[in-house]
Amino acid sequence: MLDKYQIAQRIAKEIKPGSYVNLGIGIPTLVANYIPQSWNVTLQSENGLLGMGPFPTENEVDPDLINAGKQTITMSVGASLFSSADSFAMIRGGHIDLTILGAMEVSENGDIANWKIPGKKVKGMGGAMDLVASAKHIIVAMQHVSKDGKSKLLEECTLPLTGIKCIQRIVTELAVLDVLPEGGFKLLEIAPGHTVEDVKNATEGKLIIPDNVLEIELD
């Protein structure tokens, strides 16, 4: 079973050199740690920065420089700053190559729920609905099953939706899967030490198992 760092590490392998990537809060933020400098990947932060660098040292901390998770950050070489309207114009216009975000549930037709749990504290969707409705390519980092053993890869989402028919790929502690355009989770890779049967048991939605399923490789 992959831990959250390994999920992030596996997702990093999906990133193309030279691409522009938006990383959501949580596991997606960790992905940055596994992108080699030499790939020239540019990270976008939807609060108005293209070219997000690592967290600052104590001396570098600048309250006027934060990411979408409200953490202090730095700028990478060649960064640019802009307004929230310009930032979402960039996102909505399809200029960001890849969006990586977390999810509470994903359905077999690519719907995603990741912003609200009825009865729990109201927080708001932030930029999540804009990101899922606009991104060219989305990868979700999520837990395959909840702590009480319920599958989060469902036939239909039970939680309030963030977006519909928008998720293409999912990386969980158990597997890498694609959501097929015609519906269904196609199993691509399994975590070391696990079987197709494990993934089957953990997936409530339609699971498609091709002949050749690889083992997840981490460098």
Add this chain to the structure above:
Amino acid sequence: MLDKYQIAQRIAKEIKPGSYVNLGIGIPTLVANYIPQSWNVTLQSENGLLGMGPFPTENEVDPDLINAGKQTITMSVGASLFSSADSFAMIRGGHIDLTILGAMEVSENGDIANWKIPGKKVKGMGGAMDLVASAKHIIVAMQHVSKDGKSKLLEECTLPLTGIKCIQRIVTELAVLDVLPEGGFKLLEIAPGHTVEDVKNATEGKLIIPDNVLEIELD
């Protein structure tokens, strides 16, 4: 009868200190010459400049600094530069206090025609349609009658329209008039040496003549 410089001079008196003004091509451009520096009026040029200064000296000429009439210009103190989209956002959003432009025809309900003459060379509307549809307050500088003696203040425009029900005030070689919200040209001032009868004869649209009509005063 006012000449074009006097029309410009009379229009300048309509400008409020501290206001933001867009000047069209032709007579409106001349208005700038009659705005005292002390009024702190800021001129907008819709190609992306707020704070247009006078024409440059020979040494100041910069091909990267032109006005909407494609003339070389300078920037005044406190000027700012922006894109055409931002410029028309400023115009459309009603942030410019006053727009002064020329017209071929104005109708008694405030329609304006100033961009196209059927059968003549095609030029295009440029920013005129945006300006007339969006400006908070518009003053038109125009000839009351054409060279062949036809009135240009009409019941209805005969030329292709630039905008409808948008003109509030007109300054011609003969008179200053308001277009009333309920329709009709209300005579406010007459050029020195002219009579109400002259204006009547020169106005095809409905002319409303109040009891006290002043003579146009130029300083």
Add this chain to the structure above:
Amino acid sequence: MSKVFQNSDLAIADVFESASIMLGGFGLCGIPESCIAALARHGVSQLTCISNNAGIDDFGIGILLKARQVKKMISSYVGENAEFERQLLSGELEVDLIPQGTLAERIRAGGAGIPAFYTPAGVGTEVAKGKEIREFNGKLYLLEYGLTADFAFVKAWKGDTMGNLIYKGTARNFNPMMATAGKITIAEVEELVPAGTLDPNEIHTPGVFVQRIFIADKNEKRIEHRTIQTESHAG
């Protein structure tokens, strides 16, 4: 006729009961701290506050919430404020949650004289309830409306006496659009310089959008998540 005000209290003195106010900032970054403090002193209530976030309990809009001055919040994310949660559950506070990009674009549209536009964010979700849905090139979009307010409070880094503004870092965020969408826009700046000092090519908000400007009384700039690089930092 000068746009320059001597302090925050004078700049916001005419904010009235039940006014709508846009407040710049993302989290606690780039928020109009001085205006908020002055508004708390000023004391009017029943306000509608349009701001991406609602501050924290004792900073930002949290101060106005605690003083019960806010009737309604229009925001995209309000998760960092316990008092907010309490007032919301007790029915004292209304909240209108809007996707962040839609909120930013609605404010931009409001300032730009665009009454309405179509956006894909929220299609198929509860955000779409009651909204016009329309298809363009095979994709579904929602109709969203331009947003303006009686006042806009913005925070800038540098400003000049004609109201031109330059923001710094990610403290820019919602401030530039809000500056265009307030009937009266009030800018607090860290540094106020004479007109002509700022390079016209580097100005983010042209002065036409700013009706009042003053030197911020305070620039506390509280940090929400002070995150420091550790030795173990990979990559």
Add this chain to the structure above:
Amino acid sequence: MSKVFQNSDLAIADVFESASIMLGGFGLCGIPESCIAALARHGVSQLTCISNNAGIDDFGIGILLKARQVKKMISSYVGENAEFERQLLSGELEVDLIPQGTLAERIRAGGAGIPAFYTPAGVGTEVAKGKEIREFNGKLYLLEYGLTADFAFVKAWKGDTMGNLIYKGTARNFNPMMATAGKITIAEVEELVPAGTLDPNEIHTPGVFVQRIFIADKNEKRIEHRTIQTESHAG
């Protein structure tokens, strides 16, 4: 993988027959001179050119018109070009005239993923023909659509190797929006500097929008109306 191209010919080498191209500039100010010259050498035709103006007879888009490379112009003002007029009257050329603010906003919308928006420009005129008219708050508006193109040619003052751009003076005009609305955006710059040289706070066009960048072969910057202050200048 570098965005930097050695010259204009290489940068525009894949522009194809019948492509749609946005070209920045207002009049002759801020036009992509080098790209236009290269496109004339390249020789493809049946192009749709989206540009506020159509150049003059021997400069700007006028060069492409003379070479009969343009099938259609989408512009707001084309009055300064006799060859344009001739081709239009003879039916060799189509023209779509769009109010300048609508053109600017349609391009901005195209780049920003807004499929359509409402604007008041053109209501009651021939521009409104065939368009949806809708009332918001008692005022009438037209529905207008976002605009994109296969290529966008933009001219900037300074650019860096990651494609970040800074424009100069009123040479900015349509360039920033067009940079966002081209499937492939090609920037010619007067000065090309290493990434990290430009202040992130002063960048007008973030590099994500620019796929190719090169140092302009020429910066002739012809002036349409050289207007000089005379002694008799009043005020």
